[in-house]
Amino acid sequence: MRFFGRLRDAVGGELEVEVPGDVIDTEQLRAWLGVQHPTLLDASVKMALDDRILVAPQPIEGAREIAFLPPVSGG
Amino acid sequence: MIVLAPDPIDPPALLAAFTRAAGGAGAIVSFSGIVRADDGVTDLWLDHHERLTLAAMEEVSAVAARRFGLVDLSIVHRVGSVAPGEPIVFVAAAATHRRAAFDAVHFVMDRLKTAVPLWKCERRGQDRKWVEARPQDHADAARWESP
Numbered sequence: 001m002r003f004f005g006r007l008r009d010a011v012g013g014e015l016e017v018e019v020p021g022d023v024i025d026t027e028q029l030r031a032w033l034g035v036q037h038p039t040l041l042d043a044s045v046k047m048a049l050d051d052r053i054l055v056a057p058q059p060i061e062g063a064r065e066i067a068f069l070p071p072v073s074g075g
Numbered sequence: 076m077i078v079l080a081p082d083p084i085d086p087p088a089l090l091a092a093f094t095r096a097a098g099g100a101g102a103i104v105s106f107s108g109i110v111r112a113d114d115g116v117t118d119l120w121l122d123h124h125e126r127l128t129l130a131a132m133e134e135v136s137a138v139a140a141r142r143f144g145l146v147d148l149s150i151v152h153r154v155g156s157v158a159p160g161e162p163i164v165f166v167a168a169a170a171t172h173r174r175a176a177f178d179a180v181h182f183v184m185d186r187l188k189t190a191v192p193l194w195k196c197e198r199r200g201q202d203r204k205w206v207e208a209r210p211q212d213h214a215d216a217a218r219w220e221s222p
Contacts, residue, residue, distance in 0.1 A: 004122050005194030006205035051126045067124060073206040074121075074152060074193030075108060075164055075184055 001033075005070040007045070011037045019060070026066065027057040044071045076149045077132045079123060084151055086165045093149050097169035100146040104176040105167035106184060112159035115199050119163065121154045122194040128154075131191040135183055143179040145170050150183060152193065182219055189216040 003011045011033075023032045026047050034041040047054050048067040060066065076093075086107040094103055110119050136148050146169040153163045164187065168179035187193070188208050195206040 002124070004124060004192065005196075006207075008122065009203065009205070048124075048127055051130070053127065067127070069124075069127075069192055070194065070205075071207045072189065072192055073195045073208050074191045075187035075212075 002065060002067045004067065005072070007039065007068050007070050010039045011068070024061065025057040025059050026054055029060055029066065030068075040068055042070075045069065076151070077129065077136055078151045079125075079129055079132075079154050080151055081153075081155050084153060084162050084165055086162050089149065089151055089165050090167055093147065093167045093169070097147040100169035100176075101171050102173040102176040103167060103169045104173070104180045105165065106180045107162050108164040108184075110157050110159045110161055110163050113197075116159060116197050117200055118159070118198050119157045120196040120198055120203075121152075121157060121163070122196065123154045124192050128192045132187075135186045135191060138186075139168070139179045139183050142182070143168070143170060143175040145175065145179055148179065148183070150187070152187065152191075154193075185212070185216040185219060188212040 001015045003013060019029060020032065023029050026049060030040055030047065046069045048069060049058050050064050090105050097103060132150050132152065136150055139145065140148055149165070149167045151165040157163050166180050166183045168176045170176040170179065189212050197204045197206060
């Protein structure tokens with residue numbers, strides 16, 4: 001898993017974890033990580049799975065990369 | 076040309092190359108964003124995702140090209156450390172007429188601030204402060220939603 005922007009400082013840039021068997025989709029993963037890192041529960045934090053920004057929960061089985069994206073600030 | 080640049084960029088050189096390539100356009104508009112030396116900022120650090128960020132910039136470019144009927148469009152955005160006084164972003168649009176070129180640059184800048192995965196961190200010595208788009212940035216971007 002990768003974390004960007006302010007989440008780098010709050011959580012770390014990258015994290016490899018063993019996920020419990022009952023965590024099967026991206027929103028369950030967010031909720032599980034959110035116990036330790038509540039900032040991930042903010043509705044403004046988007047998730048991407050294998051380079052696609054998600055609008056609905058997706059199964060995490062077989063995912064190569066899950067990214068957490070806080071509100072952006074380019075330009 | 077859609078580029079994420081880890082090294083300093085040279086807007087006059089980018090504009091010269093863009094102008095040469097955009098043969099036949101009647102109007103070229105460019106914008107260069109420069110890092111301000113606000114309140115002791117020593118540098119900005121730009122975070123990005125190597126694939127998502129470029130894909131989002133390409134999407135913004137495709138939407139702008141369609142919407143404004145552009146001849147050509149260039150977006151070059153720095154990533155990594157950018158010092159005050161250095162360019163952070165360059166956008167140029169070429170169109171048949173001036174209004175489309177002005178509007179396209181405006182549109183692209185509004186989208187860069189609100190819809191492209193880029194994150195600014197203001198660094199003041201050892202202090203770090205992550206920046207998020209301001210309400211005004213979202214209001215600016217929302218103007219393009221209405222017909």
